[in-house]
Amino acid sequence: MPHNNYLYQTRDIKFQIKEWLDINKILSLDAYKDYYGADDFDAICDVNFKICRDVICPANKESDEIGMKHVGGNEKAVISPDVFKTVYNTVIEAGMGPQFGDRQVEGRMPLYWYAPILEMQTGASPAMVMLWCLTQGATTVLQYNLSKELQERFLPKMYSGEWGGSMCLTEPGAGSEVGAVSTKCFPTDTPGLWKVKGQKCFITTGDWDGVDNIIHLVLAKDPDAKPGTAGISCLVVPKFWVNEDGSMGAWNDVTTTGIEHKLGIHGSATCSLAFGENDNCYGWMIGDGPVDGRGQGMAQMFQMMNEERINTGIFSLGAFGAAYYAALEYSKARVQSKKSTDPKGPSVRIIEHEDVRRMLLLQKSVMEACRALLYSSYYYIDMSKEAATEEEREYAEDMFMIQNPLCKAYVSDMAWVMCAEAIQVHGGYGFMEEYAPASLARDCKIYTLWEGTNFIQSQDFTGRKFTMKKGEPFKKWLAEIGDFIANKKTPEFAAEFAMMEKAFAAFNSIIDMNAAWTTTNKQLKQLFATRIMHAAARVICGKLMLDQGLLAAGKLAELGDSHFDANFYKGKLASVKFYVMNVVPEIFGTEEAMKAADTSAIDCPEEAIM
């Protein structure tokens, strides 16, 4: 019996969304000001929580143990457990699904509220959340790039959840190297309409029986395409044809040839799809007109991909967050061994043991730090779309672009490590599938791999993001961290600010070494990209946590020790201190290794690696 008991907590979520991030600023924007007050978030959060607890999470058992079955055929080739339809419909009816993809509708929720919703849903079932969130992603591409007429055909039923959506990039021979796609599209007599032929694999929710149709976004190359990614176009290829009036037509020659047998997220169908096996598959090229979309596929797909990357961070957080809450609950119930300070006394609950405390605070603080990184980045997305001035939008977009690879890669790397900590708190029971962390550990491993492996993120961060717009945004991002550390210190956090100062100096030395290697040894940049990404994440998370710490200290002083909410703030102070003093220092190991600049991994002849 895998994870199916929802223990997620919302107090820190509400703190970060409402108290820490400037909710009033967002709610004063034109898009939101007539519709929402800050307290509306509580209601939405609580509804989502109840759906997670009462509907999604209990079904996670069947999601993991039964999962998706491939039965073949064109109609319903992938069968889900019956309970999936109930879960799916409940989420859709509550407005917690693909509706978030509609970025133009009047009365839409602030976008950054989607972060906790998705996080909590993933914490309920990492697999089932894939039933609706890819649809949401696909709609973001369509609404910004498709003609109004075609939007009308596809989007309403995607927002309503009647139809699903997918992103079809990967092929057996084209994973990290997207430019190598071999799927082809051929022009037809109808402008904008193309014939599609090719194989795709690893397509999440590429098919399932809970929706009537799936609208695939397919990367393909036309016969005259340029080589590499510059030649890629993106097509909308529905499984069943969609008529002009929006009604469903005949099967569009999209075949689900199989689904994968995976380490985790068994309840999510990872499909292999064949387009045009009978030479009868058609799709609309995405773009402004019949020709303009050619070669624009990567840029279009990245509108979805960028959000799927931060969403992957959110999934990672939800998965290891759920594991943490399970560990916390277990640690309060399990009695085992004497206290180190009272070895002759009675056996105590394991939460009283120092090493269990260490594991809990490690998980708690990393969870809150990752949440801070993710929510603040989602806030930047929101501002990049809705802020009043172009300057504000551009700044927010830049900051999001810099932080996004950290959101994806650092948080997903942490998920694997933190799930292991949650298992460890459970002792031998942690290895048993009856306890939540085992299945969550299996589930979370996908996040380091999809939407661009974590090395691709690290390369993007240390390459493109360091240098975009002549490096000005990155300099600004770095300066903001430095200014914070230099100017915000208080006596309560004197030791923590001192640690951050030292860590920031180490990070600057890391940045300098990386920059120097651009001329002296580019391969060293590649060798250290992953570690630089981790170092950066620790520094920015340290800053964000300290910022929360300052706020929490103030609130605690204001409320007093005996206030019912005082414990939350005390816990926050502990997380802040723990993160800065125990997690951030790992940067010093990276700095030393970078100074050593060892190239043995690339100097070694291939035949000597055995």
Place this chain on the structure above:
Amino acid sequence: MPHNNYLYQTRDIKFQIKEWLDINKILSLDAYKDYYGADDFDAICDVNFKICRDVICPANKESDEIGMKHVGGNEKAVISPDVFKTVYNTVIEAGMGPQFGDRQVEGRMPLYWYAPILEMQTGASPAMVMLWCLTQGATTVLQYNLSKELQERFLPKMYSGEWGGSMCLTEPGAGSEVGAVSTKCFPTDTPGLWKVKGQKCFITTGDWDGVDNIIHLVLAKDPDAKPGTAGISCLVVPKFWVNEDGSMGAWNDVTTTGIEHKLGIHGSATCSLAFGENDNCYGWMIGDGPVDGRGQGMAQMFQMMNEERINTGIFSLGAFGAAYYAALEYSKARVQSKKSTDPKGPSVRIIEHEDVRRMLLLQKSVMEACRALLYSSYYYIDMSKEAATEEEREYAEDMFMIQNPLCKAYVSDMAWVMCAEAIQVHGGYGFMEEYAPASLARDCKIYTLWEGTNFIQSQDFTGRKFTMKKGEPFKKWLAEIGDFIANKKTPEFAAEFAMMEKAFAAFNSIIDMNAAWTTTNKQLKQLFATRIMHAAARVICGKLMLDQGLLAAGKLAELGDSHFDANFYKGKLASVKFYVMNVVPEIFGTEEAMKAADTSAIDCPEEAIM
């Protein structure tokens, strides 16, 4: 389809056993000198390799996918796939199973040769190796503690594999806290014979249908037992009674009440056992006479436990080693993306990319470092039993005792991280069960938990092992590392020795802080025990790797660049440098965190952890 294609390599195994460790010294001991030459190891290693490749590993698919089934009843309550019997019998017939438990038989193999044999077997199937290795462990307890007459009854059929053996410590309420066992034993009219009653859980290979009988070693307390571990006795409790002539008698009221549904090692039955549900279960107390064994259970069980701890390190190495070899093979075949140094060139095999090289060298170097730690520790066990003088035996025993918690905890912690690296090398395919690392990652998680959790190891290391015999052995161990670093440096490894000097200074500062906390804040010792254990492992592994590097550099100079074996030594030099310059430096993060001495995890009120 989980891991079932054996790609393990033996070159480094042979290097470490024959070239690095002093094989001639071992083979000149009385126990071995008339029987073995150094080259015999090659033959034994190769036979074991073939069994692993041709018999064990192919069956790992059924081990993982079908696994063990609990059907109930007294006779054959746990059913294995048919192929298990073939695997088991092949291993036994080749002498690669419980025969190693016989430490007195003439012509026995050097004990430290068992390390690679077990490692390679685990690399073939982490689950199936449990079919025979617990029996071997149980026999070590029996042969040193049981009366000759009882040894005659049980041991021959355990060595021959007709009967299995198990260690029954854990109960639902007594895991890490062994002293809390509630299983009882009651005296009978027959001296030495006791009635047994109680429940045990998490008993590895506590039952299966490939053996006729299982000889359980059961921890229990008699009615007058002292509290805690001091009151624990150990009893031999066969599933079926064993008559004086060694023949099997009636069922001894040992019931397998269930097996666990686990994250991994599905082919290993983790049993719940009920002893004496019908008041008809009997066992012999282990000890010199009817009374002497009372309260000696922990000491006796630790003769097995100490070896099972190092064996757990060996299992961990075998599991992540197999994942590494799978990643290496994949990296040589998979073509994806251009070289960073030739971005307009052709797509290349991923082993040509720097970050893949980093991941491969990380796995390779950690594998070889762990192997060095484990084999050298096994060598100490061998010397502790067979060396000519009491002084040598005592020294070897001390060194083994110091290193053993590192063998268990460091290597098992590394297994989880290294399996993730192997998955990452595979990209999206790594998440698919068709590729080896997925199932190996699931399998390896047990190793951080059983035989004493990794915190128990860390506590043992920083507590008991630092101070045993007034701290003299630990001082000696530390001095040997310091002497090596100070006196062995060569120009080729100048940078690596400099890094080790710095790391050793950091480790000494860590040791000093830990010692100071003994009087100032004992709880800090607990909070940092796990990290100190890791720091120590990195320092000793750095030393051992550099020692191998010096040897390899000499061999390479001797053989010349074009010798067929030169690549192995070049690869060794790369591993040594990579480990020292990239893995060892993590100690500096630990040192900084210890200096910060943050106590937020224990200062935080329990209610504030939410």
